[in-house]
Amino acid sequence: MKVAIVHDWLTTWAGAEKALAELLACFPKAEVFTTVNFLEAENIPCLAGRRIHTSFIQRLPGARKHYRRYLPLMPIAVEQFDLKGFDLILSSSHAVAKGVISDPGSLHVCYCYSPMRYAWDMQHQYLRQSKNDTGWLGGIMRWQLHRLRQWDYISAQRVDHFIAISHYIKRRIEVFYRREAHVVYPPVDVDKFCHDRPREDFYLTASRMVPYKRIDLVIQAFNRTPNRQLVVLGDGPDFASLKSMAGPNVTLLGYQPDSVLVDYLERTRAFVFMAEEDFGILPVEAQAAGAPVIGYGVGGMRETVEEGVTGLLTTEQSVESLLETLEHFEALNDLAKKGEEYSERPFSPSVCRLNAQRFSNDTFKDAIHRFIQERMS
Structure with missing residues (x-):
């Protein structure tokens, strides 16, 4: 079977690229098509020695740093791939990978992380954050996003079958594309974590420092409770402003290699995460490391965290709601310690680890293989 895997762009190694690596493991001889590729293949084993096709955007001025500025051209770019x-x-x-024009004799399956948020339900937030919500430039961008939505819907009808990364995204696909989707959760490398190390008396959060991740909210909550210690991992555009607002009980360590993140996840009392995520790999990684999760109860978090068992979810994305949930977590945790064995009580490392294993790499690959085999037969 001749297989093509189409990915939006290869510029960083994040959650979508980790899923891509497992898709490539499912189909070792697959050829890769992408709008731009600026990754060093020798540092990424799954790409080394593999045939990778790029679009004309790869050769445009400034594409390495500013490839997103060419988004209006990406629909045309992916439609030029000869499949x-x-x-x-x-x-x-x-974003645009699902928009390829396939051979009528082939089967096109889209593993969809989300319909383009900036073109659909987050358009207004995107325009405000880019400071283009008013004026003539804002008008042009609204028109471009309008045209992008039209293409996005039309191109979604070319796909034979959709696979969504969560039931939350399944619903978005139904609303924006009017298509049904099967759910296969993204792969998480749970085996790289040790879940039985001693827990220490600090909370942890980690993320790229951008507004929608709501690291500011987490810091504000801990500023109001100086008896609690918070460690923050990650870097990004908001790092300087977040560091300036942090109290003495909040430590921002900036970007750290994966080994440091693993170490902190294996030792933290609980992982705090207040972003609205489509799935959320970090909360699952925290549970794989034996850490319970305290997070915002909307989106993928409702599917990856077992309420009252592997964590607690807030009802609102607010400082007050987070503080109430922290208090509740500590009360339940202390009560459970007195009445049950540590290995069996709610929020225990073993319980968290068991829940995370639902999202393992092997579970993902088995589900993908099974889905495609059923559709190819």
Whole structure:
């Protein structure tokens, strides 16, 4: 079987790219198509020695640093890929990859991380954050996003089958594309974590420092309770402003390698995460490391955290709601310690680890293989 895997762009190694790596493990001989590729293949084993096709955007001025500025051209770019002769086209898409034009004799399955948020329900927030919500430039951008929505809907009808990363995204696909989707959760490398190390008396949060991750909210909550210690991992555009607002009980360590993140997850009392996520790999990684999760109870978090068992979810994305949930967590945790064995009580490392194993790499690959085999037969 000749397989093509189409990915939006290869510029960083994040959650979507980790899923891509497992898709490539499912189909070792697959060819890769992407709008731009600026990753060093020798540092990424799954890409080394593999044939990777890029679009004309790869050669445009400034594409390495400013590839997102070429978003209006990306629909045209992916439609130029010649996919004739491939039996299976697997698009790994949160933007334009699903828009390829496939051979009528092939099967096109889209693994969808989300319909484009900036073109659909987050358009107004995107325009405000880019400071383009008013004026003539804002008008042009609204028109471009309008045209992008039209193409996004039309191109979604070319896909034979959608796979969503969560039931939350399944619903978005139904609303924006009017298509049904099967759910296969993204892969998480749970085996790299040790869950039985001694817990220490600090909370942890980690993320890229951008507004929607709501690290500011977490810091504000801990500023109001100086008896609690918070460690923050990650970097990004908001790092300086977040560091300036942090109290003495909040430590921002900036970007750290994966080994440092693993170490802190294995030792933290609980992982705090207040972003609204489509799935949320970090909360699952925290549970794989034996850490319970305290987070915002909307989106993928409702599917990955077992309420009252592997964590607690807030009812609102607010400082007050987070503080109430922290108090509740500590009260339940202290009460459970007195009445049950540590290995069996709610929020225990073993319980958290067991829940995380639902999202393992092997579970993901088995589900993908099974889905495609059923559709190819």
